[in-house]
Amino acid sequence: MTFFERCFIAFESDEEPVCRMWEQYENVGRWSWPAKAQLVAIARALLMRPRLVLLDEPSQGLAPRIVEDIMAVIEEMRDEGIAMLLVEQNSTLALSIAHRAYVIDDGRIVHAALAAALDADQELKHRLLAV
Numbered sequence: 001m002t003f004f005e006r007c008f009i010a011f012e013s014d015e016e017p018v019c020r021m022w023e024q025y026e027n028v029g030r031w032s033w034p035a036k037a038q039l040v041a042i043a044r045a046l047l048m049r050p051r052l053v054l055l056d057e058p059s060q061g062l063a064p065r066i067v068e069d070i071m072a073v074i075e076e077m078r079d080e081g082i083a084m085l086l087v088e089q090n091s092t093l094a095l096s097i098a099h100r101a102y103v104i105d106d107g108r109i110v111h112a113a114l115a116a117a118l119d120a121d122q123e124l125k126h127r128l129l130a131v
Contacts, residue, residue, distance in 0.1 A: 035066040042073060052083045059090050071097060091129040095119040103128045 038058055045053050058074065059067040067090075074097055078084060088094040095101060098115035111118070111128050118125060 034061050035063075035070065038062065038070055039073070042070075042077075046077070046082075050082060052085065053077065054085045054087070056087045057089065058086070059088060059093060067093070091125070 042053075042055075042058075055074065058070050062070065071093060074084065074086070078097065086094055086098060095115045095118060101111075101113055101115040101118045102109050103111040103118075111124075118128075
């Protein structure tokens with residue numbers, strides 16, 4: 001069962017949705033408070049059955065292993081057909097999830113392309129993203 005499905009089971013139950021979701025999520029015990037807060041924020045958004053979700057720096061301040069777990073949830077959301085606008089400074093992470101990439105510098109879009117194309121062009125990535 002996906003995280004997405006667990007959120008809707010929690011939403012449809014008689015109990016507090018977020019509490020139910022925590023009971024069902026298998027790895028939550030080892031997560032830090034910032035990671036739990038990030039997951040709750042995502043779950044709250046999913047409970048509204050959105051067509052578009054804005055994610056602003058979902059990996060910020062989290063341990064690398066927790067970032068992997070959060071990104072797995074985001075990938076599930078993408079696979080469920082939820083459109084996302086992901087703002088993320090970790091370009092490697094963002095490009096691995098995104099369909100399209102927009103590089104913004106000083107408030108202006110300086111490059112727009114398929115994420116896979118940008119990820120494959122090492123010279124362009126280095127020039128635009130300092131990677």
